[in-house]
Amino acid sequence: MLYADSDPLAPRPRDSRATAPVTIKILIAGGFGAGKTTMVASVSEVRPLRTEEELSEPGSRLDHLDGVEAKSTTTVAMDFGRITISDDLVVYLFGTPGQTRFWFMWDELAYGALGAVVLADTRRLADCFGSIDYFERVGMPFVVAVNCFDGARRYPIRTMRAALNLPEEVPLLLCDARQRSSSRDVLVALVEHALTRLRGTGPVTSAR
Amino acid sequence: MESSQENRSPDRDGPIVRPYALTAGRTRPSGSSIDLVASVLAVGDAAEAEPGLEPEHRQVLRLCRTPMSVADLASGIDLPLGVVRVLIADLRDRGLVEVHQPASAPVRDLRILQEVADALRRL
Numbered sequence: 001m002l003y004a005d006s007d008p009l010a011p012r013p014r015d016s017r018a019t020a021p022v023t024i025k026i027l028i029a030g031g032f033g034a035g036k037t038t039m040v041a042s043v044s045e046v047r048p049l050r051t052e053e054e055l056s057e058p059g060s061r062l063d064h065l066d067g068v069e070a071k072s073t074t075t076v077a078m079d080f081g082r083i084t085i086s087d088d089l090v091v092y093l094f095g096t097p098g099q100t101r102f103w104f105m106w107d108e109l110a111y112g113a114l115g116a117v118v119l120a121d122t123r124r125l126a127d128c129f130g131s132i133d134y135f136e137r138v139g140m141p142f143v144v145a146v147n148c149f150d151g152a153r154r155y156p157i158r159t160m161r162a163a164l165n166l167p168e169e170v171p172l173l174l175c176d177a178r179q180r181s182s183s184r185d186v187l188v189a190l191v192e193h194a195l196t197r198l199r200g201t202g203p204v205t206s207a208r
Numbered sequence: 209m210e211s212s213q214e215n216r217s218p219d220r221d222g223p224i225v226r227p228y229a230l231t232a233g234r235t236r237p238s239g240s241s242i243d244l245v246a247s248v249l250a251v252g253d254a255a256e257a258e259p260g261l262e263p264e265h266r267q268v269l270r271l272c273r274t275p276m277s278v279a280d281l282a283s284g285i286d287l288p289l290g291v292v293r294v295l296i297a298d299l300r301d302r303g304l305v306e307v308h309q310p311a312s313a314p315v316r317d318l319r320i321l322q323e324v325a326d327a328l329r330r331l
Binding site: 019020021022023024025043047048049050051052075078080082083085086089090091092094108109111112113114115180184187188191192194195198199 | 228235243244245247249275277279280282283284286288289290291308310311312313314315316318320321322323324325327328329331
């Protein structure tokens with residue numbers, strides 16, 4: 001029997017028409033251009049999703065990559081993917097907007113999320129610091145996945161962990177976001193990390 | 209508005225009006241906030257026949273005959289999230305849909321999470 005929330009005394013109705021699946025929300029974060037869109041697309045059924053946002057200033061500093069022009073409009077295309085595990089269980093992936101002017105959207109995206117993948121690019125490692133800070137601050141489980149871009153210099157894990165000032169218990173992996181199997185392994189590492197944290201803290205009462 | 213949209217294909221022609229025109233300029237849903245993964249379910253089978261609904265309201269109702277998340281609805285109708293939230297709130301106000309908010313805390317049931325990990329491994 002699956003439960004919709006953390007209250008074990010509230011069994012969900014079994015009428016299939018009325019039963020909403022249990023949803024697992026996972027965030028894919030990281031700097032602009034770190035591979036969030038690529039990862040969501042490689043591992044899930046991608047859905048188009050956009051939101052209209054009022055913007056007061058252009059993101060000129062960051063708009064230097066191919067295909068970025070479209071992102072300077074008020075329509076924010078969100079990375080949104082879905083992995084249907086069963087009729088009762090669905091995993092949603094949401095890419096967090098990489099540009100700092102969209103930080104205000106993070107709290108909503110983070111609401112009720114199981115955890116986050118922080119994608120890092122060794123050529124612009126500092127771009128993921130903000131994401132790491134955010135998830136540390138809100139106490140959400142996260143893993144850091146270093147996206148191995150072609151031609152980017154490789155560093156030992158130890159060196160990267162030190163550069164990111166990452167505690168030992170936070171998993172740090174190398175990945176190729178273009179590869180389904182690699183992105184899948186990152187998600188598995190995140191869920192396992194969340195499980196480890198839950199087991200470590202023992203039974204947790206409802207946070208409501 | 210209904211007649212002018214009958215022969216159009218949103219895929220081919222793109223949106224006919226600016227998004228928030230559909231909501232009469234309202235950018236915030238009435239009532240309590242509606243989470244991205246809140247589940248929406250149409251109440252009763254006659255909801256779509258209700259008078260005074262915009263075609264987009266009826267689209268929402270059609271899609272959520274079985275429970276559907278807000279994000280899936282917005283994606284399915286191809287309207288911005290904010291617009292779809294306003295439409296859902298309209299329908300909620302009229303008692304035509306039920307909105308089930310997700311738990312504020314993530315799932316903590318170890319069996320469910322193990323099931324997720326195992327299923328992801330098989331991807």
